[in-house]
Amino acid sequence: MESNRADGIMRRCSHGNARTSDAKSMDIRHKATSIRLLSLDTPPMRAFHVTWLAFFLCFFGWFGIAPLMAVVREDLKLTADQIANIVIASSVITIFARLVVGWLCDRVGPRVTYAWLLAVGSLPVMGIGLAHSYETFLLFRFGMGLVGASFVVTEYHASIMFAPNVVGTANATTAGWGNLGGGVTQVAMPLLFGALMTLGLDEFLSWRIAMIAPGVLLLLTAIAYYVLTQDAPDGNFVDLRASRTADHASDTASLLDVCRDYRVWILCVLYGASFGIEVTMDNIAALYFMDHFQLTLKVAGIVASSFGLLNLFARTLGGNLGDAAGLRWGLKGRTYWLGAVILAEGLGLATFAGLAALVPAVAVFMLFGLFVCMGCGATYAVTPFINRRAVGAVAGVVAAGGSAGAVAAGFLLKATGVGPRGLLTLGIIVAAVALLAPLIRFSHTDDHAMRTEIVDSLRLSPV
Numbered sequence: 136m137e138s139n140r141a142d143g144i145m146r147r148c149s150h151g152n153a154r155t156s157d158a159k160s161m162d163i164r165h166k167a168t169s170i171r172l173l174s175l176d177t178p179p180m181r182a183f184h185v186t187w188l189a190f191f192l193c194f195f196g197w198f199g200i201a202p203l204m205a206v207v208r209e210d211l212k213l214t215a216d217q218i219a220n221i222v223i224a225s226s227v228i229t230i231f232a233r234l235v236v237g238w239l240c241d242r243v244g245p246r247v248t249y250a251w252l253l254a255v256g257s258l259p260v261m262g263i264g265l266a267h268s269y270e271t272f273l274l275f276r277f278g279m280g281l282v283g284a285s286f287v288v289t290e291y292h293a294s295i296m297f298a299p300n301v302v303g304t305a306n307a308t309t310a311g312w313g314n315l316g317g318g319v320t321q322v323a324m325p326l327l328f329g330a331l332m333t334l335g336l337d338e339f340l341s342w343r344i345a346m347i348a349p350g351v352l353l354l355l356t357a358i359a360y361y362v363l364t365q366d367a368p369d370g371n372f373v374d375l376r377a378s379r380t381a382d383h384a385s386d387t388a389s390l391l392d393v394c395r396d397y398r399v400w401i402l403c404v405l406y407g408a409s410f411g412i413e414v415t416m417d418n419i420a421a422l423y424f425m426d427h428f429q430l431t432l433k434v435a436g437i438v439a440s441s442f443g444l445l446n447l448f449a450r451t452l453g454g455n456l457g458d459a460a461g462l463r464w465g466l467k468g469r470t471y472w473l474g475a476v477i478l479a480e481g482l483g484l485a486t487f488a489g490l491a492a493l494v495p496a497v498a499v500f501m502l503f504g505l506f507v508c509m510g511c512g513a514t515y516a517v518t519p520f521i522n523r524r525a526v527g528a529v530a531g532v533v534a535a536g537g538s539a540g541a542v543a544a545g546f547l548l549k550a551t552g553v554g555p556r557g558l559l560t561l562g563i564i565v566a567a568v569a570l571l572a573p574l575i576r577f578s579h580t581d582d583h584a585m586r587t588e589i590v591d592s593l594r595l596s597p598v
Contacts, residue, residue: 162174165368166298170305179296182245182364183309184288189249189356190313193285194443195320195349196260197225198417200276202321202436203328203342205425206273206501210339217363219549222418223537224276226411226545231540236284236293237531238390244373245292249285254355256282261350264343280538282353283414289313291527294519295367299585300458303469303516307454311446311512317417318443320349327387368401375415393528398521398575402514403536404466408477408568409510411540412484416442416504418545419553428493429552438497442504453509457516466520466577466585473513474572480506481566488558518573520585 145384167179173181189214200207208218232252239248268274290306297305331341366372393399420439424430430438453476460468483503490496514533521529544561551557 136160149218151569157300159185165297165543167305167368168298168300169302170222175188178365178368182292182296183305185360186249186269186292187309187312189253189360190285190289190310191316191319192349192356193253193256194314194316196256196282196353197279198317199320199324199346199349200263200279200342201418202324202421202432204422205343205432206338206342210342211266211269211272211406213269215552216549217273218422219545219553220416221273221276223542223545223549224273224280225280225418226283226414226538226541228277230542232281232284232496233287233535234390234531235342236287237527237529237534240288240291240385240527241525244371245288245295246361246364249288249292250357250361252281252285252288253360256285257350257353260353261347264346280469283538284534286310286410286537287311287527287531290515290518290530290534292364292366292387294526294530297446298463299520302519303454303458303461303512304451305454305477306515306519307457307512308319308331308451310515311448311450311454311508314413314443314446314450314508314511317413318440318446321417321421321440321443325433325436355500376428390503390525390528393522393525393571396521399529399532400536401571401575402518402521402533404568404571405473405477405536405541406514406533407536407540407543408516409507409540410534410537411542411544412480412565413507413511413543414537414541415443415502415548415561416507418541419548420500423553428496430493438500441497441501442507445501445504445508449505449508450512453512454516455512456509457513458529461516465582469513469517469520470572470575473510473517474569476506476510476513477572478566478569480510481562481564481569483562484565485559485562488562490556518569520577520581523584 167177170183171180175184204218204221207213213221236248256279259275259281263272263275263279264273289309293309294302295306327345327348328338328341331344332338336344358546367375369375416478417439420442421432421435424438425432425436428435457469457472460472462468464471483499483506486498487496490499499582514532518530518533519526547560548557551560
């Protein structure tokens with residue numbers, strides 16, 4: 136049956152006998168060709184579940200303070216300009232961390248990289264409660280951006296565990312379920328804050344103690360990731376290098392090679408227009424609804440959480456449809472699908488910015504969020520096919536674009552104010568950026584390599 140499926144896929148390939156030795160440099164043996172959600176029996180599925188859970192908890196560390204910013208603003212007497220700087224600081228270090236982490240994944244593997252990232256990132260998360268001035272709070276908020284680099288490891292690990300017929304879906308689902316943390320934290324942290332106040336603590340002490348919880352969880356997750364996962368379907372990189380059985384553990388392109396590829400930079404910009412906007416909305420949504428619709432902290436947090444909670448299915452949908460477009464129209468199908476979703480996102484944001492009534496604003500906010508999440512998934516349905524010898528480096532550069540987009544959006548909102556004018560400008564920019572997607576081109580050899588890898592995966596690994 137698997138052989139019949141493989142033959143069917145190859146019959147849909149019309150590129151003849153193009154040579155694939157250069158394009159197909161990764162050993163694909165034992166990659167999973169399906170996603171079995173209830174299984175923990177195989178290395179790919181263990182990595183799948185531990186990875187999305189780790190990324191989920193990283194959002195508590197990265198954005199746990201965001202829904203409490205109204206209290207922090209009062210405690211530290213922060214100005215609007217200082218809050219804008221804090222929003223920007225939350226993503227600045229993530230840009231550079233993602234570049235480094237992607238490179239490290241190619242070299243030492245995702246298991247060690249993720250464990251160290253979680254452990255080190257937990258320190259500023261727990262430490263932010265010690266801040267008693269704008270300057271120290273800004274410094275800790277800057278350091279908390281380290282855990283944002285966890286996304287790169289999440290996507291890298293899924294990319295080398297799953298075959299091309301499901302890699303977009305695997306990438307989108309692990310990242311999407313992880314991104315749920317951005318929505319859940321909007322509800323969970325105010326609830327934890329409220330629970331501490333019911334114990335008799337004042338509100339200024341409660342927000343500080345509340346931030347200890349995500350930091351401890353990150354530290355425990357670092358240990359779990361190291362113990363429960365392995366780098367690749369066949370084992371850890373150190374063992375694979377010793378046996379020389381996997382090309383992806385011994386044959387990697389340099390970061391400079393990746394940076395020379397214009398397609399990487401287009402994806403970088405496109406991801407800035409999707410994930411960068413998502414991060415920005417995670418930071419400002421609660422405050423926006425409080426200031427413009429006079430909602431309470433708790434209600435604003437619930438409304439803001441709907442944006443992140445869409446990741447439960449929307450990011451997976453974007454990646455899954457990207458995989459489907461790839462099977463139907465080749466690699467260009469993936470890029471055209473990406474452009475269409477980003478365009479819809481930009482139009483949705485521009486529409487949301489013009490609404491003054493609460494009910495339609497919430498409805499359009501959620502529709503806009505749907506396209507944001509789908510755009511993130513569609514991006515990483517393309518990314519693994521750019522350079523097979525440097526999946527981590529490509530993932531890192533593209534992911535850095537997401538953080539760079541958040542920083543750029545932060546500067547724009549600082550200049551225009553966190554209001555309708557700024558959001559309208561962002562929407563127009565996002566819609567314009569979508570036009571870059573069709574410029575990403577792949578050769579016939581690349582297309583043939585993708586289809587051949589699917590065939591080989593179906594024949595060799597029915598997992």
